[in-house]
Amino acid sequence: MCGIVGYVGSEQAAPVLLEGLSRLEYRGYDSAGVAVYSQREGTLSVHKAKGRLQVLSDLLQGGAAVEGTVGIGHTRWATHGAPSDVNSHPQVSQGGKIAVVHNGIIENYAELKAFLVDKGVTFVSETDTEVVAQLIEYFYDGDLLAAVGRVLHRIKGAYALGILCADTPDQLIAVRKDSPLILGYGKGCSFMASDVTAILKHTREVGYMEDGEIAVLTREGIQCYNHLMQPIQKEISHVDWEIDAAEKGGYEHFMFKEIMEQPEALRRCVFPRIREGEVWFEDFGLSEEYIRSIQKIYIVACGSSYHVGMVGKYNLERLTRIPVEVALASEFRYMDPIVNDRTLVVVISQSGETLDTMAALREARKLGGRILSIVNVVGSSIARESDEVLYTWAGPEIAVATTKAYSTQMALIDLLGLYFARILGTVEEQEYRSALDEMLLLPAKMEEVLADKDDIQYFASQYFNHDSVFFIGRNLDYALGLEGSLKLKEISYIHSEAYASGELKHGTISLIEDGTLVVALGTYGRLFEKAMSNVVEVKSRGADVLALTTKSHEKEMRETANAVITIPDTHDLLLPSLGVVPLQLFAYYVALMRGCDIDKPRNLAKSVTVE
Ligand code: M6R
Numbered sequence: 158m159c160g161i162v163g164y165v166g167s168e169q170a171a172p173v174l175l176e177g178l179s180r181l182e183y184r185g186y187d188s189a190g191v192a193v194y195s196q197r198e199g200t201l202s203v204h205k206a207k208g209r210l211q212v213l214s215d216l217l218q219g220g221a222a223v224e225g226t227v228g229i230g231h232t233r234w235a236t237h238g239a240p241s242d243v244n245s246h247p248q249v250s251q252g253g254k255i256a257v258v259h260n261g262i263i264e265n266y267a268e269l270k271a272f273l274v275d276k277g278v279t280f281v282s283e284t285d286t287e288v289v290a291q292l293i294e295y296f297y298d299g300d301l302l303a304a305v306g307r308v309l310h311r312i313k314g315a316y317a318l319g320i321l322c323a324d325t326p327d328q329l330i331a332v333r334k335d336s337p338l339i340l341g342y343g344k345g346c347s348f349m350a351s352d353v354t355a356i357l358k359h360t361r362e363v364g365y366m367e368d369g370e371i372a373v374l375t376r377e378g379i380q381c382y383n384h385l386m387q388p389i390q391k392e393i394s395h396v397d398w399e400i401d402a403a404e405k406g407g408y409e410h411f412m413f414k415e416i417m418e419q420p421e422a423l424r425r426c427v428f429p430r431i432r433e434g435e436v437w438f439e440d441f442g443l444s445e446e447y448i449r450s451i452q453k454i455y456i457v458a459c460g461s462s463y464h465v466g467m468v469g470k471y472n473l474e475r476l477t478r479i480p481v482e483v484a485l486a487s488e489f490r491y492m493d494p495i496v497n498d499r500t501l502v503v504v505i506s507q508s509g510e511t512l513d514t515m516a517a518l519r520e521a522r523k524l525g526g527r528i529l530s531i532v533n534v535v536g537s538s539i540a541r542e543s544d545e546v547l548y549t550w551a552g553p554e555i556a557v558a559t560t561k562a563y564s565t566q567m568a569l570i571d572l573l574g575l576y577f578a579r580i581l582g583t584v585e586e587q588e589y590r591s592a593l594d595e596m597l598l599l600p601a602k603m604e605e606v607l608a609d610k611d612d613i614q615y616f617a618s619q620y621f622n623h624d625s626v627f628f629i630g631r632n633l634d635y636a637l638g639l640e641g642s643l644k645l646k647e648i649s650y651i652h653s654e655a656y657a658s659g660e661l662k663h664g665t666i667s668l669i670e671d672g673t674l675v676v677a678l679g680t681y682g683r684l685f686e687k688a689m690s691n692v693v694e695v696k697s698r699g700a701d702v703l704a705l706t707t708k709s710h711e712k713e714m715r716e717t718a719n720a721v722i723t724i725p726d727t728h729d730l731l732l733p734s735l736g737v738v739p740l741q742l743f744a745y746y747v748a749l750m751r752g753c754d755i756d757k758p759r760n761l762a763k764s765v766t767v768e
Contacts, residue, residue: 159260166346171220174230177355185234188245192256193228205245231258238283250294261315412556420600467636496524507562509537617746630678641740658691671699
């Protein structure tokens with residue numbers, strides 16, 4: 158939520174900032190802005206515009222219209238105050254000295270605002286961020302770092318801040334607490350950004366800021382301080398992936414590109430983790446003894462990552478016989494969860510920065526749980542705060558709707574289940590072997606599904622005008638339905654619900670009438686007959702049924718459903734991994750036909766760093 162970038166160097170800053178922001182727009186796209194120190198004028202030159210970054214970029218002629226070599230930029234996902242020019246960041250202090258960009262929420266902003274108003278400060282925006290800019294100016298007496306330090310003692314909440322002061326135009330200040338911020342070390346220049354993609358064009362040497370840290374960026378380098386303002390040495394990491402991985406590469410949308418990349422992502426994620434017929438995790442810290450001592454597994458996540466957790470519950474319980482509870486991270490903290498030192502808490506997050514998930518992780522740790530995270534973004538906060546990390550290695554995921562991260566998270570949950578079950582002796586040799594064999598075949602089978610994309614496009618053309626859709630399924634198919642439904646509503650804005658088929662008769666079936674679209678998921682062989690009964694049930698109430706099943710059940714399904722999509726047969730555990738692909742494609746094509754902004758759906762952002 159909100160993207161920040163900052164640059165101090167010898168090039169013109171505005172084009173660098175705008176280019177960086179273009180890579181961060183997935184984090185928020187309600188408005189954008191930059192503040193650059195103008196050498197000529199000796200003042201801050203601030204430009205902001207409501208709407209997509211392109212509006213600002215056109216206004217500034219791609220940055221050519223702004224002079225100066227030090228600046229900060231922001232792309233906004235509105236929280237406090239509607240999207241508007243005045244509420245856009247950078248927010249500037251009354252005296253025009255201090256400009257601030259912010260990602261996060263200042264929880265006690267109202268109280269601080271009242272304090273400042275009382276001192277005669279006039280506010281122009283409705284944002285919580287303006288309080289930070291005004292407060293820095295209020296405390297500023299010629300020592301910017303000291304003023305920032307005083308402000309940090311007073312503000313509460315989550316924040317990544319980029320600060321530029323007209324009196325110290327050769328430096329920027331970066332601050333991080335509970336919102337991501339990285340530092341970039343260039344030759345004769347320094348950067349800050351919400352994520353690596355924004356600066357990768359300029360440098361591959363990055364430092365990950367920790368909570369409570371402050372950094373002073375100059376052309377000569379970056380000096381970091383801890384929360385006590387003591388100088389600290391930051392470890393510099395080298396980023397080795399290419400910027401092309403974060404570009405569209407000829408595809409019309411990132412989402413489509415990322416759907417198509419799934420087989421490759423799975424190969425990267427799974428193949429190195431199966432060695433000589435056994436699951437193998439590099440540098441894995443969970444000992445056999447510990448695994449045998451686990452009494453309960455808690456899976457905690459949000460959105461699609463939570464849906465992976467739902468699949469994980471079915472598969473982990475089946476494989477390991479350890480009780481598994483899945484919790485929405487936003488609920489976990491407030492439900493007095495039962496966690497102790499024999500609870501393994503599996504935290505799933507693509508971005509590794511989701512605030513609710515991070516808060517749940519910290520709560521679980523406080524209660525004594527051991528934290529294993531499944532994360533895509535290397536070096537992200539969740540990864541760094543976990544006891545163990547399994548990286549999905551899906552590569553950068555830019556579209557707001559997750560696809561390849563979901564598939565790789567699921568593969569890792571399945572591998573984890575097999576690994577534990579092998580140690581616990583709760584899986585039959587034959588089942589273990591066939592699951593691993595199928596795991597290795599998964600990318601190729603996924604390619605088969607992707608090759609049928611024109612069929613899905615055809616179905617989308619038949620159904621894109623519906624305004625309400627039900628996804629139904631049992632067990633793994635129910636978990637799959639949750640994801641199919643979220644994908645569809647998220648990008649096409651069609652109202653959609655997922656139900657465990659058996660629950661329909663307890664209320665929801667009253668909504669089924671002539672022509673209601675029901676996507677019936679019947680891939681799970683063990684419950685196929687039950688799935689069929691539910692198809693008959695909704696059909697007899699007039700539903701138009703689009704079914705998803707495996708090749709081996711296709712014939713039977715065709716006899717009842719109006720239309721059928723098939724996936725190759727595979728091991729039961731892996732059915733959702735194949736089943737999700739047609740559902741992703743369906744959502745994509747429906748959204749395309751409805752003219753939606755697929756990569757940047759309304760009201761959403763890729764990384765949700767507010768509670
Ligand atoms: O980065 P995370 O996996 O923690 O994100 C969690 C959700 O915000 C995310 O999965 C969201 O539901 C996706 N936009 C769904 O496509």
